[in-house]
Amino acid sequence: VLVPTRKFLDKHDTRYRAEWQVGHAAEQILRVAKRSRAHMIVMGTHGHGAVGRAILGSVAQKVVTDAEIPVLMAK
Numbered sequence: 613v614l615v616p617t618r619k620f621l622d623k624h625d626t627r628y629r630a631e632w633q634v635g636h637a638a639e640q641i642l643r644v645a646k647r648s649r650a651h652m653i654v655m656g657t658h659g660h661g662a663v664g665r666a667i668l669g670s671v672a673q674k675v676v677t678d679a680e681i682p683v684l685m686a687k
Contacts, residue, residue: 639674
């Protein structure tokens with residue numbers, strides 16, 4: 613999953629950090645963002661049907677709610 617994302621970002625002179633962790637997704641995202649002093653969290657969403665588009669998934673909701681930095685949700 614990270615390989616195509618890294619290839620895209622490398623073409624666009626964009627600073628980023630990508631890594632993978634094992635554990636509860638939202639907790640790991642928040643922990644790594646804090647540890648690395650990230651300026652923003654960028655994450656994708658899964659819009660499954662009308663309800664899925666209206667309501668964030670549980671991981672995204674927890675990250676948006678608990679993050680101390682801006683979170684950009686991309687579909």
